[in-house]
Amino acid sequence: MSTQAVEDYLKAVYELAGADDRVGTSALADKLGVTPASATGMVKKLAGLGFVTHEKYQGVALTPAGRDIALEILRHHRLVELYLVKKMGVPWDQVHDEAEKWEHVLSEDLEDRMDAMLGHPSFDPHGAPIPQRDGTMASRVRIPLVKIEAGTRVIVSEVSDHDSELLRYVGELGLFPGTAFDVITLAPYNGPLTVEVDGAQHVIGREAAHYIFVRPAESE
Amino acid sequence: MSTQAVEDYLKAVYELAGADDRVGTSALADKLGVTPASATGMVKKLAGLGFVTHEKYQGVALTPAGRDIALEILRHHRLVELYLVKKMGVPWDQVHDEAEKWEHVLSEDLEDRMDAMLGHPSFDPHGAPIPQRDGTMASRVRIPLVKIEAGTRVIVSEVSDHDSELLRYVGELGLFPGTAFDVITLAPYNGPLTVEVDGAQHVIGREAAHYIFVRPAESE
DNA sequence: TCTCTAATTTAGGCATGCCTAAACTTTCGA
DNA sequence: TCGAAAGTTTAGGCATGCCTAAATTAGAGA
Numbered sequence: 375m376s377t378q379a380v381e382d383y384l385k386a387v388y389e390l391a392g393a394d395d396r397v398g399t400s401a402l403a404d405k406l407g408v409t410p411a412s413a414t415g416m417v418k419k420l421a422g423l424g425f426v427t428h429e430k431y432q433g434v435a436l437t438p439a440g441r442d443i444a445l446e447i448l449r450h451h452r453l454v455e456l457y458l459v460k461k462m463g464v465p466w467d468q469v470h471d472e473a474e475k476w477e478h479v480l481s482e483d484l485e486d487r488m489d490a491m492l493g494h495p496s497f498d499p500h501g502a503p504i505p506q507r508d509g510t511m512a513s514r515v516r517i518p519l520v521k522i523e524a525g526t527r528v529i530v531s532e533v534s535d536h537d538s539e540l541l542r543y544v545g546e547l548g549l550f551p552g553t554a555f556d557v558i559t560l561a562p563y564n565g566p567l568t569v570e571v572d573g574a575q576h577v578i579g580r581e582a583a584h585y586i587f588v589r590p591a592e593s594e
Numbered sequence: 595m596s597t598q599a600v601e602d603y604l605k606a607v608y609e610l611a612g613a614d615d616r617v618g619t620s621a622l623a624d625k626l627g628v629t630p631a632s633a634t635g636m637v638k639k640l641a642g643l644g645f646v647t648h649e650k651y652q653g654v655a656l657t658p659a660g661r662d663i664a665l666e667i668l669r670h671h672r673l674v675e676l677y678l679v680k681k682m683g684v685p686w687d688q689v690h691d692e693a694e695k696w697e698h699v700l701s702e703d704l705e706d707r708m709d710a711m712l713g714h715p716s717f718d719p720h721g722a723p724i725p726q727r728d729g730t731m732a733s734r735v736r737i738p739l740v741k742i743e744a745g746t747r748v749i750v751s752e753v754s755d756h757d758s759e760l761l762r763y764v765g766e767l768g769l770f771p772g773t774a775f776d777v778i779t780l781a782p783y784n785g786p787l788t789v790e791v792d793g794a795q796h797v798i799g800r801e802a803a804h805y806i807f808v809r810p811a812e813s814e
Numbered sequence: 815t816c817t818c819t820a821a822t823t824t825a826g827g828c829a830t831g832c833c834t835a836a837a838c839t840t841t842c843g844a
Numbered sequence: 845t846c847g848a849a850a851g852t853t854t855a856g857g858c859a860t861g862c863c864t865a866a867a868t869t870a871g872a873g874a
Binding site for chain 1: 678683703
């Protein structure tokens, strides 16, 4: 069995670099809240276990074995998030931290039960795809909201779950994945966006708009 | 925060000695699957943290602070067991091992949600009382089945969850807490018991009967 | 090309929680 | 009452995963 630390590192590598790219030690350390020196040590261990390839000063990349573990943990994480929202009524801005703990203790049996209870879902509450047992993942058009031109009608694809505060605000606006809304104006000089959701106008900061991903409403 | 090891030790002390009695180092080590030497080291740490009192060669007992943690963990464990059975359909002989992991990662918020979803229950799936938030626990008559005389009608109060095999067998007989049945005969020389459940007769080994607790049907 | 800075690695250390082996108490039966 | 068995503690060690401080390397700009 992998330890929790191993799982956390592999998941972090996947989230930062994907299945193929490399990620630097410092970026990894930053993501995990440890010092770069600690990350170097752990990376060496992971390389020894055959979960990553490591070239000095050039960062790390997942091996197939490492990718499998990362996807398994990510699957746990996203299934648990969806379960907490759908079956236990936890607000979507609070599920990330809970799932962060649960992902490491979820047995295969319970994973299957949750999956079945949720109807074998493809996306988590934030719109991120849930890796399937076979390692595949659904994909969907996801354009950062800041790239959208004024006057366009769009549908929310995904909201980054890295900031609970942002999620709460976006949730208050009703902008959950699948919701359609109109981009009314984009204020110049990196100013805020005005959007209209369900007849009501709201303002979204340019910074926040980097973390909201949408697709054109026509593509539905 | 307490570590998982601390929580496991305090829970073990509570289960072996209750809130007031002492338990020996070896019994503790045995329960936890570690060597007596390891238990001694940990016990010293717990004493330093103020969770147990420790007298050389005389065993350990919980302090009020230690008892509070033990009860909190036990509450988590039993709530999770009941949740898994009632809400996720996990067989009662499998929930113990799952709960063993979950009890350490359950937040207060989710504890409350589970408690509410289950209607603030007093007993877990095996009939063991669930500690309440205020530290109190429901109590119920629980006589070992071996002490019952032939010809008595009884109701299952509790089945020990220490052995998954036993639980599976008892479950097959339908002897869940609350079920009434008749003790027909007790074979001599520590022989098996014959019981009648719902019109069908079954045999229960004397050994197993030590782990099944009942109350007279009249007391209902 | 050289140099400076940022990123990375090495070196040495610490806390946790486990282990074995050996020494020490306690207790109980002869 | 004495000695052996059972229980307990001490001593020394190991793996994990984190830390700080110092040394090293890569890469970009002058």
